[in-house]
Every structure is written in structure tokens, then in C-alpha cells.
Amino acid sequence: MKILVTGAAGFIGFYTSKVLLTNGHYVVGLDNINDYYDVNLKYDRLEELGINQDQASNFNNLCKSEKNEQFSFVRMNVENREDLPKLFETEKFDIVCNLAAQAGVRYSLENPESYVDSNLVGFLNILECCRNFNIKHLVYASSSSVYGLNKEIPFSTDDNVDHPISLYAATKKSNELMAHTYSHLFNIPTTGLRFFTVYGPWGRPDMAMFLFTDAIINGKPIKVFNYGKMERDFTYIDDIVEGVVRILEGSSKERIEKNELYKVYNIGNNNSVKLLEFIKEIEINLEMEAQKNMLPIQPGDVERTWANVDDLINDYNYKPNTSISHGVKAFVDWYKTYYK
Template identity: 80%
Template sequence: MKVLVTGAAGFIGFYVSKVLLNKGHDVVGLDNINGYYDVNLKYARLHELGINKEAASNYNNVCKSTYSSHFTFVKMNLEDRSELPKLFETETFDVVCNLAAQAGVRYSLENPETYVDSNMVGFLNILECCRNYGVKHLVYASSSSVYGLNKKIPFSTDDAVDHPISLYAATKKSNELMAYTYSHLFKFPTTGLRFFTVYGPWGRPDMAMFLFTDAILKNQSIKVFNHGNMERDFTYIDDIVEGVVRIIEKPTTERVQNNELYKLYNIGNNNSVKLLDFIKEIETNLKMEAKKDMLPMQPGDVERTWANVDALIKDYGYRPNTSIKEGVKRFIDWFKMYYT
């Protein structure tokens, strides 16, 4: 297949692109390489895919990979209404995997316009291009943050998600509603994936795993919100990507025949881990004790997440299973190699 992966310089998009290439697909990667976090890490990921930094820095420049003849990269904004349709017209994609978004719950409190531009206007442009250029399947990233203050545990895609508590979560819920509308009106399959606290090598510097490791190694204190009374369904990157690629590769013919065009899945480890236990695992691997700055709950945060993945098991025969012990060790090994 020919697959468009947006957010290809990002954490998950980089891995998805790499796995799809290894499985023989043609991949076009798209990213605007914004400055939300260190762009050097984004260019380093692209380098792993054979993309030259200087060439990738130029807007709307199609870059050929030295790693694989099946990969090209283009720097572009999703909200670019003139250039994005041209890309779709030129490339004729079978599947679009939309992983590009302005990420981060806390950042959305200070920069709301960025989230509307990227996560809503950009997503609308993706939907329009999919329906106008014959894309067979749109797979897109949602988030566990849409569950907001839901009390029922574990979180199920059958639960109501009408009370998001951050703008980031609200934009992701909006994406799900927009996808439903387009599937209903224009009869093409869309699949939303609610990711649960993704971590691992090449991860985002604004995520807890990265922040904690960096601070502990520098002998600085770490910020522990809600005084440590938090739990997360930490999901290792390889498990996330395995789920995404299975969904991309599975034909949608049966779904179309059964008029099951709109689908949602949780992708999580199906296990809630105490934040302090997570920190302990990092300390064990670093052989250092963290200095903990115990703080109240941050606006937009939730106390607990936990994914019900029954639908993923039923439809794709798959459930994530990498343990925290194994996943944290892999991240620490990468972090030491990359930064020291």
C-alpha cells in the first residue's frame, strides 16, 4: 500500500513509518517540525529514516530517503489548504495515518490557538482530502485524555466522553465527532485510536519518563503532582505501533459491507501503574534516588487512566503486553546512549 503518515518526525509517527517500510509499504511522511520541543530530536528521528536535515528544513520540499527508496518526506502544515490537496492528488494514497497534532495537556492552557489550528483545522483538511481523493481508510490518533473525569475503570470506548477537562482533550473528542460525520456522509472508513501514556526510546522530552530521567541524572528534583497519588496506563511504544500497523494493514472491505465505517479503539497496556512505582523503576535502572518535589494536581490532569482493550483483542487479536520493568529499562538504555 501507499500510506501517508502525518507527524512522521514525531515519536509515534517515526516508529510507524519505520515499521511500515520494513513491511514493504510505500510511505510518505509529513511533518511541520514545529518548535514545541527540541527540533534536533525530530531531525534525528528523520535521520534514522534516511532524511537529510537540510533538505527536510525547506517547506513543501519532497525529500527522498537514503534509507529506503519507499520513503519520502515533505515538510508541510496540515492546515495548509492549498498544498495539502496537491500532495493527495500527486501521491494517490491508499491509507492515511494521521498522527500529527499539537500535543500536550498543559501547553494547551497557554496556547489554545495552536491546538485549534493543528488539531481541528488540520484534521478537517485531512478529512476533506481523504473524501476527495479516494482514500480507502483514515486511521487517526485520539487520546485517553478524552475520558476526562470519568470514574468508571477501566475506560471503555463505550463510555460517554462528554466532559473533557483540557482543550487538548476537547480537540481530540472533536476529531472523533468529525470523523464520525465524514464516515456517515461520505461512506469511507475511519478508525480513531485512543493512546494511553506512550513511552519508550526516542520519546517526547515533555513526557514524564523523559523529564524524570533527565532530572534524576542531573541531580535535580522532579515534580510529582497530586503528591504522587496518580496512576497511569503506561504503554510501551512498540505495543502502540503494533496496534496501529495491524489496523492500517487490515482490509476494510468487510466493514464497508456491514456499514461499520466508524470505529474507535483504546490502545493501552490494560494495567494501571502507580506513579510512585513508575518513578521507583526509573530509580532502580539509574541506580539513583530521585529528589521529589511533591505538588498539588495540575489543571487539566486526571488521577487515573486504565484502558479496556477488549475491542482491540476481539477485532485484531492483539493486546499490548510490555511490562513497565522491561519498557523502562529499554528507555534508560537509549537515553544514556543518545545523551551521554
């Protein structure tokens, strides 16, 4: 298939592109390479896919990979209402994997406009292109943050998610509602994926795994919010991408025949890990002890996440299962190599 992967210079988009290429698909990666975090990490991910920095620096210019003839890249904003439809018209994609988004719960308190631009305007543009250019299936990133103040554990896609507590979460919930509308009105199969705390090599510098490792190695204190009384369903990157790719490669014809055009899945490890246990694993792998600065809970944070993945098991015979010990070791090994 020919697949558009938006957010291709991002953490999940980079890995998803790699696996799709390994599986023989044609992939066009799209990313605006914004400076929300270190752009060098994004350029280095693209370098792994055969796109050099000079190629990636020009907006709206489709360039070919030097390593894989089945990969191309374009630097573009998904909110670009003029150039995005031109890309769809020219490239004639079969399916779309929309992983582009302004990420981060806490940053949404500081810069709310960027979430509206990318996550709402940009997502609407993606939906419009899917409608107008005969896309067979749209798979898009949602988030575990949509569960907000939900008290039921583990979190199920059957739960009410009308109480998000960050603008980021609200935009992701909005994406699900927008996708439902387009599925209903225009018979487009759409699948939302609620990711649970993704970590691993090449991960985002604003996430706990990266922040903690970086601080401990450099002898700085780490910020431990809610005085350590936090639990997260930490999910290793390979497990996330395995779920994404299985759904991308699944038949949308069956969905249309069953009239199941709109679906949402949790992709998580189906296990809640205490934050202090997570930190302990990092300490073990670094052979260093963390200086812990215990702080109150941050606005927008939830105390606990835990994914019910029964639907993923039933529909795709898949359940993420990478242990924290394996995942943390893989990240720390990568970090030491990447930062020498």
C-alpha cells in the first residue's frame, strides 16, 4: 500500500515508518519539524530513514530517501489548507496514519494556540483530504489523557470520557468526535488509538523516561510530582508500533461490510507501574542514585493510568507485553550511545 505517515520525524511516526517500509509498503512521511523539543533529534531520526537535513529543511518539497526508494518525505504543516490537498491529489494514498500533533499536557497550559492549530485545524484538513481523495482508512493518534478524571480502573474504551483536565486531552477527545462525524457522514473507516505513556529509544525529551535519565546522569535532581504517588501504564515503543501497524494492515473492507466504520482502541501495556518503581529501574541501569525533588501534582496531570486492551486482543489478537526492565535498559543503552 501507499501510506501517508504524518509526524514522521516524531517518536512514534519515525518507528511506524520504519516498520511499514520493512513490511514492503510505500511511505510518504510528513512533518513540520517544529521546535517544541530539540530539532536535532528529529533530523537524526529522519537521517535514519535516509533523509538528510538539507532535504528536510525546505517546506512543501517532496524529497526521496537516500536509503530506501520506497520512502519520501515532505516538510509541511497539516494545517496548511492549500498544500495538503495538493499532496493527496499527487500521491494518491491508500491509507493515512495521522500521528502529527502538538504533544504534551503541561505545554498546553503555556501555548494553547498551537494545540488548536495542529490538533484541531490540522486534523480537520486531514479528514477533508480523506473525504475528497478516496482514502480507504484513516488511523490516527488519540491519547490516554482523554480519560481525565475517570475513576474506573483499568480504563476502557466503553468509559465516559467527557471530563478531560488539559487542553491537550480536550483536543484529542475532539479528534475522536470529528472522526466519528466523518465516518458517519462520508463512510470513511476511522480508527483512533489511545496511546498510554510511550517510552523507548529515540523518545521525546519532554517525557519522564528522558527527563529522569538525563538529570541523573548529569547529577541534577529529578522532579517527582504528587510526591511519587503516581502510576502509569508505561508502554514500550515497539509494542505501540506493532499495534499501529496491525491496524493499518487490517482490512477496512470488513469494517465497511460490518458497518463498523468508527473504532477506538487503547494501546497500553495493561499494567500500572508505580512511578518510584520506574525511577528505581532507571537507577539500576545507570548504577546511579537519583536526587529526588518531591513536588505536588501538576495541573492537568492524572494520578493513575491503566489500559484495558480487551478490544485489541479480540480484534487483532494482540497484547503489548514488554517488561519495564527490558524497556528501561533499551532506552538507557540508546541514551548513552546517542549522547556519547
